[in-house]
Amino acid sequence: MIRRVSATLLLLLAAGAAAAAPAKSVTLIGRNDLRFSKDHITAAPGQKITVKLVNKSHLPASAMSHNWVLLKPGADAGAIDAAAQSAVDNDYIPASKSDRIIAHTGMVAGGESATVTFMAPEKPGDYEYICTFPGHFTAGMKGVLTVAPEG
Ligand SMILES: [Cu+2]
Structure with missing residues (x-):
């Protein structure tokens, strides 16, 4: 009986160790x-992460807005940025390249912020x-x- 309880406890401990990072x-x-x-952030594999983009600029939105666009491995950032320039009505996120994008915020004007969770x-x-x-x-x-395992 004691042995069975110990085995169960060990299984629970093993499951806990394998759980995703908070x-x-x-x-x-x-x-x-x-x-x-x-210009560098880190996460554990599969970790839930919320990125908050803040723009403190006093310049007009048309002059100084920002977004945050995370690309898939091997994506051509220059090509995606080039395509984005004709996606003004979609917050500069090119639909034709959506399969190369992992996550992104909307466009953030001065005094605003936006978050994305993924x-x-x-x-x-490296992404x-x-x-x-x-x-x-x-x-x-x-x-x-x-993205790297913790510890
Ligand atoms: Cu910007």
Whole structure:
């Protein structure tokens, strides 16, 4: 009887160890110098992650808005950004490239913020994120989400 209880306990402990990491939240500020405040963020495989993009700019929306677009591995960021320029009515998210995008926020004007919640990819690796507001990616507004097991 005691042995059976111990075996059950061990199974429960093993299940707990394999559970996904707790959800995490990251706040990024989109800046007037065309950079995200963090050009590198991390997540565990399959971790639920909420990215909040904040724009503190006092410039008009037409001059200084930002979004946050996370790309699939191997996606051509330059091609996606180029396609985005004709997707003005869709917050600069090109429908033709939606299969290359993991997650994205809407376009955020000065004084606004937006969040997106998604599951980090299960596959460890580096995933590029960009802003597709005109001129921002080409000026260097990008970063990397690294997915790696914790510990
Ligand atoms: Cu931007």
